[in-house]
Amino acid sequence: MRDNTPPHRPDFDDGEDELEEIIELEEQPLDEDDDDLEEVTLEQLEARLAMAGGDDDEEEDEEELRDRERIANITDEAKVTFEKHTAPVFACSLHPIYNWAVTGSEDDRAYVWETSSGDVLYEITEHKDTITETHFSHDGVYLATGDMAGELFAFKVSEEHDVRPILTKIWEYSMSDMSWLFWHRAAHILLAGSDSGEVFVFRIPSGDCKILPGQSSRCEFGELSGDGKKLFTVYLNGSVKLWDLKSCQVLFDINETHPMGFGEIAHAVVACERDSPFYVCAESSGKMLFCTNNGAVSTIQSEHGIECLAFAPPSADLKLLACGSLDGRISIWDYAKSALRTICENPVPNDGVLRIKWLSDHTILAATSQGNLNAFDARTGALKFTLTGHHYHIYEFVYKPQENLLLTVSEDQTAKIFQVPALCD
Template identity: 45%
Template sequence: MRDHQENTPPRQEDIEADDAEEIIFLQDDLPAPMADEEDEMEEVTEEELDQMLDQYLGKDESIMTFDKHKSPVFSCSLHPSKNWASTGGEDDMGFVWNTNTGEVVHEISGHKDTVLSCTFNFDGSYLASGDIAGEIQVFKLSDGIRKVWEYSMGDMCWMKWHPSANVLMAGAESGEIYVWRIPSGDCKILPGQGHKCESGELTGDGKKIFAGYGDGVLRLWDIKNSTVISEVTSTHPLAHTDNVSTVSCDPENPLYMSGGEDGKILFVSNNGPVGSVETAGPVECVAFSTNPDYKVAASGSLHGQVAIWDHAKQSLRVTCEHNEPDDGITILRWLPENTLLAGTIQGNLLAFDGRSGQLKFKLEGHAADIYSAQYDARQQILLTVSEDTTAKIFKCPIGEV
């Protein structure tokens, strides 16, 4: 082995004064840039400079960035009438902030774990925040923002408001589903079977909950009677064989769908499964079209596939084409004009024509996974939140509903 001292540079005091002087003179003798070369340098236009900055920093097409969170942001909501947004994240914080200025209207403290849901109710009279440990707070928004109710349910997987009533719902790690009237706190508990309730969605009639569980089971619950209307267990030939990661309900008809880590999508009626399809990899999100005249549903996978299905025939209608086939899909939202919005792992927002599958537009700005999004038709804006610790507002280039 060579002596390590062979590669050790000499100490400064070992360099003789004459040698040091010579080094200085050599540096002084280096030629200066030629004047002609400076004159020949091309001027960079403002547009070219913007393009260079976009390549270096990443393009940002948002009109507002909220950066008060210190960790990834998981939940977002837009107030139905005020210029307010609410967000909740891994920093155990929730915020209400002005969508025009970014100014904080209210800080939601008191959580001791990741805030999974921080959302306004249907008419903007209440705001609910819930963390992964199951600590829930509800705030009344008239005459300021004041807490009127709280509850501790144990580890939580999801929480959602009823779309037309002051009713709050949440699925538990232990499998139960809690349903509360707000602000009285009257509670129904739909019992679990020891497996987490990974996903849940209210049906179009507002009376039932379609829920997916960690063991692959699906249950359609009657909320009023706390009973199971139908169930798909492992004994059924179409059943999921792994965790049900996502569910959706047709807003107009008694039809429901689920997506699982087994790569399967099930279509289910009140009487049980009516069909299934296989996709490319684990299904991360599913969504029925909100247009009653266009009876399709969409799915997104972490392998980057966005597919639109004819649910009457349980067949593939079209695969949406985009230039980032390995950019995994994290969320799906149907927007006006049959536009399907997909959020991705790389922070892109891809909007597809729901009929042809062609890419309509792309919005850039986030630097990592997009976790949630909400569209406001009144202002034609899109609110998004991301792993990159920010919330952003984009002007959405589609017409009003």
């Protein structure tokens, strides 16, 4: 609840009968048999009341105490901690050239800051809702930010990065409530999905726009195909589509009537293999749907619900797909054989996996609900290393392989820069 949200007004009418009964009792004289009533002081009464209703409070206190002890025992291994945000931080990106990070938060603020010092370089204050997306373009020329209400901004990054301000706003757009936003991998094209189902494709800086029509169902997730010419999307009504971005035509649509379709879903994610026309959509019950350019080809039912997934890099010698679960497991699938290869177990029980990304051909990194960063060998499932510092949900992270740096953002209202240990693949 925001600070300016008024508290709910109590309904006093419901307590009138009870109040009258209390008044009547106070007006009645004491019986003679009441002479031996126990006298109780105010302190004793408060103590007894606390004991009578204290079981729930004691459980809450014990849980809070355990949580405090867990946080106190966390070793912060971050090189830099950014603490300007005053609410949970959801979005982050690293500039491909300069030592800059950008983060966006529930406090309606986005900051551009130095990764070596945490010093603020630029503050974006125009948003009026939670900022859930912040992205530098592939070449670092532009920065895009988006909030839940659908306000989108694009900024030109100054080539003279030692001169402030470093950003100039060159475009803005108001769409319906936004569900996701990202840049094209090789062009100044911005793609955004909406709660109403439409997908917007903007050319920046001109603002020319194509709209991929929706169907009154939230576009939950979208990702570019390996060749960058198509968009793979999933909707909460269970529909899965592949779009041609040039013609805006649907190449296939797998809906609830399809024998491999989903039906209505609560959460779903998609991934696209980078070096072939191969796609996967997974939903929270664990069902995975595999597709090619011609449509659905197979399904697999995982034993674990799926929160996130990622294909191994094209350079990897094995065709692997990693699936993260809220129960703390990462399933590694050999998708060429439709076979489960191994399961990576987080060292902390029930430490849910919220994000996974491949750091190299054989190293997968998981960000968890208790603020841990666990790296595994995808071939064996063995834990390679853990980075600690956050103490609540890590919502997003970005890896910069040139410098072996990791940027993370969390429910704990901070962003952190970590130095990743040697991967030794």
